[in-house]
Amino acid sequence: MPSHSPWIHTPPPEKSFRSIFRWGDPNTFKHPNSRLHAMLKETFGLGDRDFLTPRFTGEERVSETLPSTLPQAFIQAMERAVGPEQVERDAFSRIRYSTGKTTEETLALRHQRPEGVTDLVVHPRHKRDVQAIVSLCHEHRIPLSVYGGGSSVTLGHRMEKGGVTLVMATHMNRVLSFNEEDHAVTVEAGISGPDYEAALNEAPKRFGALRPYTCGHFPQSFEFSTVGGWILTLGSGQASSYYGDAADLLLAVEVITPRGVIVTQSVPATATGPKIQDIFKGSEGAFGVLISVTLKIFRKMPENTKRFSFIFPDWKKAVAASREITQAQCGMPAVFRISDAEETDVALKLYGVEGGPLDSLMRFSGYRPMERCLALGTAEGEAGFSRNVAKNVRNIAKKFGAMGLTSYPVHKWEHGRYLDPYMREDLLDFGIIIDTLETGVTWSALHRVHDSVRAFIKARPQTICMTHASHFYPQGTNLYFIFIARMEDLDSYRAFHRKIIERILHAGGTLSHHHGVGRMMGPFMVKQLGEENMELLRAVKRHLDPHGILGPGVMGL
Ligand SMILES: Cc1cc2nc3c(=O)[nH]c(=O)nc-3n(C[C@H](O)[C@H](O)[C@H](O)COP(=O)(O)OP(=O)(O)OC[C@H]3O[C@@H](n4cnc5c(N)ncnc54)[C@H](O)[C@@H]3O)c2cc1C
Incomplete structure (x- = not known):
């Protein structure tokens, strides 16, 4: 790491707020490369001086005091049921297991203001422990939430009224x-x-x-x-x-x-x-x-994987080719993603393609920046099958005006696929938010949703909006919107985020394609499902959980 790099390159201090909200392994880093950094400076009108001192980094240690209203008798009963060594009451553990990975939670913890903190953290060892925890919470009418890996991006772990959080990953992982x-x-x-x-x-x-x-x-x-x-x-x-x-x-x-x-x-x-x-x-x-x-x-047959990438002249052609690929009944690629023009522009910068020989070839062949769209993917399975799928994808892509780009962009994407989320905190250290929203769309609604959401996001000055589709069905796909904006305060972020959700719903997208509902999207569930369908969910909940103790507020229930 060069000494002039602005990014924090040390693991978060132990028991700090940052150690809770930062993504992933404390010793793994991926920082914006020089091209992305230059783009951020240009977009937001920032200079090197704006990247001198990271702000609100959340590196402070979590204090040991946090009030709790849980009756002592209940806590003792829990300790008797599962063993005192499986129960945690300290502030750090309570905040840690009440926090997922939303931007909202990160912004709150950067200011050391945790919201909706659980009272007690319990690590069940086996089914009997879970039964005991559920029975105790049911009997005492104490809210109970479950923490898996904690990667929820929908406020899945926030406990507005406190209660107990049961952690599955500690022991129940066999x-x-x-x-x-x-x-x-x-x-x-x-x-x-x-x-x-x-x-x-x-x-x-x-x-x-x-x-x-x-x-x-x-x-x-x-x-x-x-x-x-x-x-x-x-x-x-x-x-x-x-x-x-x-x-x-x-x-x-x-x-x-x-x-x-x-x-x-x-x-x-x-x-x-x-x-x-x-x-x-x-x-x-x-x-x-x-x-x-x-x-x-x-x-598992990785030796048969075929990798391909293409550049399309524009988004409409990339979408039309994807639809044909999924509807032609000629086998489905495994990974398949198409990026719109703005995401393509950023991806080509990140992958180091911009300004290189591939870029020259694309420009020479008429694939213009901020119009051209990248598609990449893999075909997997039995050798003949994957070869055939890759061939069919190639033939269809060509029919829609695409040019092959070798497997190079796929290797670059594969290299970054689990690392990119590490960049979020680098940007937030300097007041730049990178956040995502995603939706499921039919083919016939796709352009309406894409145009409408993009128009809204881009109407905000100095805001980057990138979109891709990456999960394909004969009837449609998903749209995954990534926005990058300067925004440090929680209220403006919440208001902007909420309006994007409203835009998605109004244009005919679903509330979520694969992130779930949690407490963030909960308030929109009646609008999405309708009152009758929602009542059916409420009835199931009433039957299984008569006192309403499980994950209160999740899914709008
Ligand atoms: C950087 C990043 C990238 C992501 N990429 C993707 C992606 O590519 N695809 C995708 O689908 N999602 C993605 N997500 C969202 C998230 O990872 C998924 O929703 C994931 O499936 C959640 O799993 P988890 O174990 O972390 O669940 P948690 O966050 O622990 O829990 C999620 C919800 O399920 C409940 N829950 C969990 N386990 C149990 C259980 N055993 N019993 C009862 N309730 C339980 C929780 O109470 C909570 O409401 C991403 C999130 C992040 C932060």
Whole structure:
């Protein structure tokens, strides 16, 4: 790290606010490169002097005092039930496990103002502990929230009225069974992405399997999220267009609710009425504590992966080609993403393509900056299949005016896919927010939503707005908006963010495509679903959780 670099390159101090809100591994860093830094300076009219001193960094240590209203008798009963060593009451742990990864939470903690802090943190060791915790909270009518990996970007962990937070990842992270014949594995819900994937990759050694397997689900938060969290927030991985969204992978659940234990059977298909486990997909902890899941698995064949990238003349052509790829019934790519013109511009800077030979070739061939759109992806599976999918994608892309760009941009994207979130705090240290909103759209609504949301964001002076689509279905896709703006105070951020959500809904996008609802989107749920549908969810909640203790406020319930 050069000595003149403005970015903080030391791990957050122990027990500091920064150690709570900063993304990922404390010793991993990715800073904006010189091209991105130059672009930020130019966009926001900043000079080197504006990057001399980071502000509101949250490096202060969390104080030891934080009031709690939880009855002492209840705390003692909890300690008796699960063992005192599994219970934490200190301020740091309480704030840590009440905080997800929204910009809103980061801004609050940078000013040392935590909101909605839990009273007690409990680390269950097994199912019996979870049952005891749920029973105690139900009996005493104490709110109970579940913390998986904590990567929620929808205020999934905020506890407005305090209560108990149960942490799944500490102990409940085991593989319970592996069934190669059925291509199914059962794991505890608190297992992390990397531990889960490692178990499948090492299946021959660990379970005597004939070959290695993969889970097929790789969200950008993969390293710091749990398998339970994926299912309960209806997540989508980067290779979802081929493997499916998280909910598509679910075969069976075991859930502990105040009403009792719900267990479903793992079968490929059954005509026995609506599937009970489907009720829990996306339920975000409002219906019960998910303790284990049975999931589909896939053969791992990385040697067959084909990588491709293209440049399209414009967004309309990139969208039209993507629709044809998904509707042509010629096999789906695994990773597939198209970036609009502004995102393409930034990506080409980040990847070091701008100003190089590939850029010259693109310009020479008529692919103009701020019009051209990047598409990249992979085809996976059996060798002949992946070769064929890549060939079909190439043929369709060409029909829509694209030029091939080799696999170079894909390698650059792969290198940054888990590292980019580390840049958020670098920008915020200098009062620049980078935030995201995402939505599901049909093909017929896509341009309306994209135009409308972009127009709103760009109407704010000096605001960058980048968009991509990265999860594809024959009926539509998602739109993922990233905005970068100078904004330090929480209220203006909240107001801007809220208006973008309203724009999305008004133009016909869904409230969320894969981040879930949490408490952030909760107030919009009636508008999104309608009163009758919402009442159905409330009825399920009333049945499973009669005292309404589970994840209060989540999903607008
Ligand atoms: C940098 C970054 C990148 C991201 N990229 C993606 C992406 O590419 N794709 C994607 O889909 N999402 C993404 N997300 C969002 C987030 O990672 C997902 O929503 C993820 O699925 C959450 O998993 P988790 O284990 O962290 O859940 P948590 O944040 O711990 O919990 C999420 C919600 O589920 C509830 N919950 C969790 N586990 C249980 C359980 N066992 N029982 C009952 N309730 C439970 C919680 O109470 C909470 O309401 C990203 C987030 C960040 C910060």
